[in-house]
Amino acid sequence: MTAHESTLPTQFDGRHVNGFPPEPGHHDALAVRHTLAVAHRDAGDLGRAVPLLEAVVTDYARVLGADHPDTVNCRRNLAATYKAAGDPARALPLFEAVLAHRVRALDADHPSALVSRSNLAAAYRDAGDPWRAVRLLEAALAGAERTSGGHTAPPRSASVARVRQARH
Structure with a gap:
């Protein structure tokens, strides 16, 4: 433990806060429940990931507020x-x-808004609305x-590359 870490009021080792299980x-x-849910998703266990994430979103909103990062x-x-579960009706909103x-x-x-716009575009594309996806990607x-300043880095996705080709 570093000197800085020893001054923190709460110590968390992944299972306990100050030696006690967290509420x-x-x-x-x-945060741990969120990470666990994402791990289930990444492992392909969407049946476990969905209810965990639904509960964590509700709890985060209650504890931290709906607009907390x-x-x-x-x-x-x-x-x-x-x-990923093929449920665009719940994903898109x-x-x-x-x-x-x-x-x-x-x-x-803002970069986070641009990524969010690209994520929404991918969801519309997967939901069968490629033209809305193109507008969002544009x-x-x-x-x-x-x-x-007009000097963008090479595209990180094939979708953005296709939009660039269509525009030029």
């Missing part, structure tokens, strides 16, 4: 999990809410170009 709604317990990030993970929050809280051209690309 179910404690922020550290929520951890709540919004968990909401994004729940949307991604619904998308959450991706929309995450984008709206990030635009409101950060800025339309908006994300325009935002990226505005914030980089």
Whole structure:
């Protein structure tokens, strides 16, 4: 343990806070539950991931507030999990809410908002609405170009690369 860590009021080792198990709604317990749910999703166990993430989103909103960054990030993970489960009816409204929050809280051209716009585009593409996906990706690309002075890095996804090719 570093000197800085020893001055922190709460010590968390992944299972205990100051030697005691955290309360179910404690922020550290929520973080571990969130990580566990994402691990289930990444392992392909969507049946376990979905209810865990649904509960954690609800608890994060209750404990930290609906607009807290951890709540919004968990909401994004729940949307991604619904998308992975092939449930666009539940994924799309959450991706929309995450984008709206990030635009409101950060800025339309903030990197997190641009990624959220791209995530929403991918969800629309997978839901069978490729033209809405293209419009969202074009908006994300325009935002990226505005914030980089027109000098964007090589695209990180094939979707953005296709939009760039279509525009030039």
